[in-house]
Structures are given as C-alpha cells and as structure tokens.
Amino acid sequence: MTATSSRKLIVKLTVLASIWAILLLAPYWMAPLGGYTALATRVLVLGLAAMSVNFLLGFTGVLSFGHAAWFGLGAYGTGLTLKYLVPSTPLAVIAGILLGGVCGAILGALLVRRRGVYFAMVTIAFGQVFYYIAFQWSSLTGGDDGLRGFARQPLDLGLFKLDILTDANSFYYFVLFCFALAVGAMGFILRSPFGHTMIAIRENERRARFLGIPVERHIWIAFTLSCFFMGFAGALYALVNNFADPHGLHYSQSGDFVMMAVMGGMRSFWGPLLGAAVFVVLQDYLSSITVNWMSFVGLLFILVVLFFPRGLLGFFQRSKA
C-alpha cells in the first residue's frame, strides 16, 4: 500500500519536474526543431486560457462557450492602460485581469442558475455583447482594426532592468513566470476543500446539494475565478502581440479554447496546455501551407469529437489502465 502510493508520488513528481523542465528550456530546444521562441510564448498564453476554461469545464462540469469575452477584455484592459494611462507592464496586466474578472463576476451572477445547453447558449450570447462593444466603439478601441499604438514596457526590477520588449527570451521567461503564478494558484485552489466541492458538483450536483453545499454560489465562485485567470491570459496575449482586436472576444475564439481543452484532455490538469500546443503549432503550420486552413481546423474538430473525445492525455491514461 505505502509502496505503491510512494511510487505514485515519485511518478507524479517526475512528470511535474519534466513538464517544468520542458517549459524552462523551451527557447533552447524550440529553435533546432524549426520553431521560434514567440511560438512558445503563444502556446503558454493560449495554454493558460485553455486551462482557465477547463478549470470550469473539466473540474466543475460547467460549459461556458463565451469565455473569449473575458480573454478579450483582459487584452483590451491591458492595451488601453498602456496606451492611455500608465506605461507600466505590471499595472497594465493587473488592469486587464481586473477588467476581465470583474465583468465575468457580474455576468456570472446572472448566469449561475442555468445549466447544460442553456448555460452554453447564454454564455455565447453574452460574450458577443463585449465583441460588439469592442467592434462599435472605435474611438476608444479602434473598432475592427483593433487597438494599436501600445507596447509592453521593460520591467524595472530595482537592481536591473529586464528588457522584455526586444529580447524574445526575456519576454518568454516573463510570461512563463506569470504562467507559473496562475497555474500555481489554480492547482492550489483545486487541492483546497473548495476545489473538492467543485469536483463534487461536477460528479453529482444533486448529491452535492443534499450535502449542504451552496451549489449556485460555488459555481459562481468557480466561474469568477476562471474569468480572472482568463483575464490574466488575455492581458498576456495583448503583451505578446502589442495589439488587441475584437476577434479575441468572438465566440469562435471561445470555441478554439474549448477545443484545446477537449483535445488535450478535459479531466487532466495539464491536458489543455498540451491541447493548446498541438492546436497552435498545427494552425501555424496549416495557415502557412494553405489558404483553406479553416477547413482543416474544422475537420480537426470533427475528428477529435468523433474519435478522441477524451483527448490526448485521456487516451494515454486509458490505454495505461
């Protein structure tokens, strides 16, 4: 008994250590394989977004199909702060997180009583509200052309300056640091008693209710937390591109995030990161070889749903068992 559980612990730690080693060394092994550091940065940011979606989808069992709204709000919050308020990267990121998270919290309160397809439809529709605002309010957001004219600022760490604007590697490590903070928080929440109630709600909502868990309030908290994480990812995305555009809030972007989570494996913590990596690299490759990449992405959706519904990690876990 103790032998197997300690062996399990060793396996777990090895997996964790290798994930972080791969992420830490990414700028060094990406280039020889034909990738580039900026691609790794995008994978991290979109991976964080997919993990945030999965925080709700995979661990609470609630399907939000409008999460791109909080992602896009995070991006606009960051971009607008950098452009009009203060040229400070950390403050801009915080502004982005708050904008995405607070808007999510407010709308979440309106949504939590819905379930299943109803919840999905209402989240799609509400997500589109923010898309239209970003699209129509051109004087502030730049409308369809997107928000331009801002750039991430070098970090002043007191002892030395970190030039994340021009040095791709420094920027990668900055994003990795942020990613680690967010993912650490996510893991911490999932291990807490609250995290266990989330899983209890996913497994059997009625039973959770009988046990005295205030289900609506817990779903609202999980939704809100997930929106804050999403805002964080969006804020980083604005820094990656020095640009924010309305497409980042569109429901098709939400679909991409859900797809990344499903493709990687919804029931596993790291699955969505793997899904994001596969999705980003594939999309990058397809759009470089064909103008009809949309058809292939659509085909990918269909094939994953029909043949890989448990995702890549789910597939491996199952074949191991």
Added chain:
Amino acid sequence: MTLLLLFNITNGLIVGAFYVLMALGLSLILNLSNVINFAHGGFLVIGGYIAYALSPYVGFWGALLLAPPLTAVIGLAVERVLIRPLYGRDPLYSLLLTFGLAFMIEDLTRFIFGPQGKPVAIPAFLAQPLSNDLFFITGYRLFMVAMVFVAIALLFVLLRYTRLGIRIRAGTLDLETVAALGINVGLLRSLNFAVGIFLAGLSGVLAAGQLGLEPTMGTGLLMPSFIAIIVGGIGSLPGTLVGGLLIGVASGVTAVFFPAASEAVIYVLMAVILLIRPRGLFGEEGMLS
C-alpha cells in the same frame, strides 16, 4: 420622422420574420435532440448557394421549390454520419462538432464559389416597390414575409395534426417514454433534424434574393437566432416566434434613434428579459435546465 419610424419597424418585422425562420429550425433540433446546431448558419448558406446554382436552369421559382428539400437531404446525411453517434454524450461534443462543421461549410463555399458576393435574380414584378409613398415595401419583402408565415403555418400544422409532429412534440417532453412506446427514436430525430434544416435552406433562398450571397452570411444570422430562442424561452416554439419578431423590431426601432446600438440592443433586451424572467418569455420551469 413617422415615415422613418414606419420604415424601420417594417424593416424590423421583416428581419425578425427571418430570424424566426432560422430560430425555429434551431429550436426544433435543440428541443428534441439537445443539440445546439452551430452549423445552422452553414446550412442556410448551402441552401442559398444551391438556389444560386440551380436558378439559371429552373428559374427563381424552381430554385425556391428545390433548394430547401435538397438542403434537408444534405442535413439528413450529416445527421446520420456525424451527429447520431453523439446523442448519448455530453452536449459539449455536438456543440464542438457542429462548430467545426460551420468552419468547414464556410471555407468550402468560399473555395467553390469564391469569396465575392453572388446575386440571385428575383422575378422583376417582385422587385418593384408597391407604391411611391412607401418606397421601401418592395414586392419581394412582402413575399418574404408571406413565405415565412406560410412556412410557420405549415410547421404548426405538421406539429399539431400529423403523427410525426405529435411524436416530435411528445419526444421533446419525454423522449424515454416515447421510446418505450415503441417509436423509433433515431428515425424521429433524423426527420426532425431534416425539418429544421429544411427551414434553414428556405431562409437561405429567401435571403439570397434580398441580400445576395456571401460565404459568411450564415454566421451573422446565427447569433440573433440564438437570442430569439433565449428571449422566447428554450423549449417553446411560440416563444421562439415571438422572440424573433421582438428582437427584429427592437433593433429596427433602435436604428432610428441610435444607429450604432442597433445590433447591441438585442443583447440588452436579452439581459433585461433574463433578469425579469430567467427562463425567457415562454420558457417553462424545468425545461432543459
């Protein structure tokens, strides 16, 4: 001012009637099969392009007659091959699959017919305005609304008086019991799906005559149809009907006073209605919650 308001209300009703046609198809499929058909706009585009391809040979009337059933046949094939395996599973999967399908339909239409818009010729007598004062009411617009009402009337006759329709309605309420009574639920779902796609195809042909065709046109019409369903209440077809007309008129009237918000207003309307009546106007307690 009065004329402008009248113009926009008429316009809103026409657009609303259009949303209704789309939304009824979506609603049928959602109610019976619990599938949010993201590719509904894609089927609308297919219907429109079939009409475009046929109309040089069979004319507008022939295309109007042939395109919707052909679209329904394509829908039936898609349901058999792609959607049927997903019925037992979480609605997440059918959502993602139809989402990918919508991508493919849009991209393939662009690949086959090109990204430029295509006009579909309508009979000359329909293109004329009815009178000089009310210049905006062309024959075609009236014809569109009339067609929508005929389609709705036929749908309600189908659902109320035919065996298929009664089974569809029974299945919406309790599919398990319907299955236990020895009705082939798989076939029922397929036929129901085909009826929904027929309506999408019809919307496509009608839209083609009014707006011309573009590969992306389906996506733009999908979201208002969603909102029509949510506003009217999920699970209620009369609700969808009222919801569609309501948001059409709301955006038409807003266009007079505050044009920039004419698209956003339907979302505001949805938010207000969900605050007052969380299940939508005609939604029933316990339906699909």
